[in-house]
Amino acid sequence: MLEVRELSMRFGGLLAVDQVSLDVQEHEIVSIIGPNGAGKTTVFNCMSGFYKPTGGKILFGDKEIQGTPDYKISRLGLVRTFQHVRLFNRMTVVENLLVAQHRHLNTNLLAGLFKTPGYRKKEQKSLDRAAYWLKRVGLLDLANRDAGNLAYGQQRRLEIARCMVTEPKLLMLDEPAAGLNPAETRELNQLIISLKEDYNVSVVLIEHDMSLVMEISDRINVINQGRPLAKGTPDEIRHNDDVIKAYLGEA
């Protein structure tokens, strides 16, 4: 469903991403791994429209989306999280989820001002969807807390829930386990698998935690210093000499 072809991104003299290709099929979890500064987040930024790549193509379905503005890409069903959590801190947890659903509630101003029955119905639906996902990630009791006051692990989960209420086709997670304790990482593991199994969402995952990556990925792409190093199933990657030398070996 998503194909990245020979993507390159240059910042002045620095070639941060050099000819990286990857593809994601429906119902699949694909990981991108590589040492710090390898260019993983930059690939995400290109895919989600925050950067316009300097070379290569990104196809979603059969539509070329490289250079499409970020907000339009997310409307296509390609939604991401950030390496450093980005919540609407001074809004409540449930408001964070309602903001994300603005498109489901896109009635005109007057309908909203006068609370027409049609508007109320849609509003109730988005509230229900928010409640559903809050329960799913275990935050229902904190619905009216300010998002900025949540514990770190809770913020991570809220960010994923906020993506899910937009009903995406493809979810891009940038180091979702960073800063989580082992128990939280295990929970996250279950959640990501369930997103694929129960909600039919494909996932692209950037992650440092190798156990997490090996356990849940269908396929893995390794990049090193902006260049693709290897790709394959977790087993293939585990036994790939280049990878062992460049990445696993040094750890």
Next chain:
Amino acid sequence: MATSNLKHALFCAIITLVVSYPILGFNLVSQGTSVGLEGANPTTVTAVFLAALAVFLFQLFRDQIMSGLGRVPKPALPTTRNMSDATRVRMQNLIILFVVIGAAIWPFLASRGSVDLATLVLIYVMLALGLNVVVGLAGLLDLGYVAFYAVGAYTFALLSQYFGISFWVALPTGALLAALFGLALGFPVLRLRGDYLAIVTLGFGEIIRILLNNWTSLTGGPNGIGGIPDPTLFGMEFGRRVKEEGNISFHDFFGIAYDSTHKIIFLYLIALVLAVMTFFAIRRLMQMPVGRSWEALREDEIAARSLGLSRTGVKLSAFTIGAFFAGFAGTVFASKQGFISPESFVFLESAIILAIVVLGGMGSQFGVILAAIAVTILPELAREFSEYRMLIFGAAMVLMMVWRPQGLLPMRRIHIHLDKPE
């Protein structure tokens, strides 16, 4: 006791002394070789020092006093705490209802001057509620807000002068035109943030004022436009004599004696209705997708965009809707004054409206209303110290920022009830 507490207490006491100097209108004079304090008799000086001492002691023992207060059982609070959100909102609406009814009856008992002043307060309430959308909710620092106020006022003035258009037609026209100007300003500043945005909006405000000042053939320039008509009530005029053929005057219709306060009260009531409408419209908007998207953009623009919010759309809607309410206020202002000139729309006005929003507590509608009342009425009460008005105002701002940076009544988020999913 920590030394920081002592330092802080000393600082506060000195501030109290310094601030009381201009407020009480003291004056330093040289008497021979020594310096004396003019305008101060021994009792006031003692009072000032006592006040400073009180501030000092309070700040020094603040922690103890506060925790002491905390230990005192509060009989009233638990009930409000445990109230469900639905009840709290209902209580709030009830209080608003009473306040509005009170405000509607009050002018019939009050003096002409105070009703007139209250109309001005209501105009500032509208302005501040509108600017609150742009600055408090969307987080866009707009220093040229007065331009939209001017557009509303001049729309009415010009339409009435050239086409004899009445207040009731000019009211929506002025607001819509101001909204259009808001949209027009929105486009060039879309990519700007923070300081840059502030400077460009400041420039925009000045452009409008200078345009009004120099386009003499249309606007009369610095001489302004006079003879702006009063609003009519179902075609009834409030003047002593009917100006327009076919109209009847208010006092003739009801067979009462002519009284110039009728007009003042009528204008006040119009301003009241408009201010209440503004309040409820914006309160509603805040709970709608548009309002939430303003706040989302303020909180984190990148996250907002990653969720499909277009920066363009969100910013433009905030500017447009904020300007709309300034247009309302401008039309009422023109009608109240009967005469307007560019002098009413200088940068200082923008600054005052912004100060109201900041003092009240960004985003908080109740806070903004409270601050609008305070900022408009207090200088009137302190007329005798008019030279020190801006000084007092500045000092109040500084003190607020030191002690209560979140504003008088910080915004309180509305709790949303969720049905438990099965």
